[in-house]
Amino acid sequence: MGTRKIDIQTKLYAANCCHYAAIMSFVCVLFSPFVVWSKGEVFGTFNRFGTGSFVASASTAEFVCGEQYCVTVNIPAQWNSWSDIENSELGCSNDTNIYRDFSFPYGFCEEVDGEFKTISSIRAIQAFILLALIFLMFSACAGCAVRVAKEGGVRIAAYLTFVSMICTVVAFSLMATNTWYSDLRNVGSFIPLKGSNGRYFAMPTRGWNYGPSFVITICVFIWTALSFIYFLIAAKMISEQVAEVNDNTDEHADYAPSPEVGKNAVAQA
Numbered sequence: 001m002g003t004r005k006i007d008i009q010t011k012l013y014a015a016n017c018c019h020y021a022a023i024m025s026f027v028c029v030l031f032s033p034f035v036v037w038s039k040g041e042v043f044g045t046f047n048r049f050g051t052g053s054f055v056a057s058a059s060t061a062e063f064v065c066g067e068q069y070c071v072t073v074n075i076p077a078q079w080n081s082w083s084d085i086e087n088s089e090l091g092c093s094n095d096t097n098i099y100r101d102f103s104f105p106y107g108f109c110e111e112v113d114g115e116f117k118t119i120s121s122i123r124a125i126q127a128f129i130l131l132a133l134i135f136l137m138f139s140a141c142a143g144c145a146v147r148v149a150k151e152g153g154v155r156i157a158a159y160l161t162f163v164s165m166i167c168t169v170v171a172f173s174l175m176a177t178n179t180w181y182s183d184l185r186n187v188g189s190f191i192p193l194k195g196s197n198g199r200y201f202a203m204p205t206r207g208w209n210y211g212p213s214f215v216i217t218i219c220v221f222i223w224t225a226l227s228f229i230y231f232l233i234a235a236k237m238i239s240e241q242v243a244e245v246n247d248n249t250d251e252h253a254d255y256a257p258s259p260e261v262g263k264n265a266v267a268q269a
Helices: 002-031 082-088 098-103 120-144 146-177 179-185 212-255 259-268
Strands: 036-042 045-051 055-059 078-081 189-194 200-205
Touching (some): 002 120, 002 146, 036 179, 055 189, 078 082, 078 189, 120 146, 120 212, 146 212
Antiparallel strands (some): 036 045, 045 055, 055 078, 189 200
C-alpha cells in the first residue's frame, strides 16, 4: 500500500512538472516573434528578423534600408504586434510598398487606405494557443486538488490536458500550413517593418526557417501528452487502491461475528 501511494505521488508530480513546463513555454510563445525567422547580414548589419503568432514583425538591430522603395530610410530595431499595425492606420497606405507587396496580396487589406485586419488564419493560431493555455491552467488546478477530489480530480485533469494537447496540435498545424509563413520559408515574401519616418515598409525576404517558437509549440505537445498519460496512470492506480481497500473491508466484515452470535456465545457460557 505504501509503495503504491509513493508511485501515485510520483506520477502526479511528473504530470504537474510537465504542466508547469508547458505553461511557461506557452507564455514564451505568446510574446515571441520567432515562429519563423531569419538571421544574417542585411545591408551591412547583422540582424535577426522574425514573426510570431501575436507579433507581426521584429528586428533586433538598426539598419539603413537599401531597397529602391525605402532607400536611405533608417529602420530601427523594433517589435510590432498585429494590433500596432491595425491601430496605425498605415497598414494599407499606398505611400510605400506595404499595400502592394504585403497587405493586399495576403488579405490584410481590401483597398488602399482601408482598414488593416489581421487575417483569420493568424487569428485562429492565436485562439488555439490561448485555448491550450487556458485548459492547461484549469488542468493544473484540477491536478492540485487531488487530495480532495481524488480519482475524479485526476481524471478531470487528464481530460482537460487532452483538450489542451489537441489545441496545441491544431496550433502548430496551422503554423505549418499558413500561406504567409510558407512563403517566407520557401518562395520568398515580405515582412512589415516600420521606418524612422513612421511609415511601414514591406521588406523582401527569402529562405527563412522555423524558429524557436514553433519548436517550443511542438515541445508543449510532447509535455501535454506525457502529462495526460501520467494522469491516466495515476487515476487507474488510485482506482485500484480504492478497490483493494474496499475488498479488504468487505472481507473483514464477512468474518466479523454478528451480534446474535455474540449473544448466543454469552448465553452458552
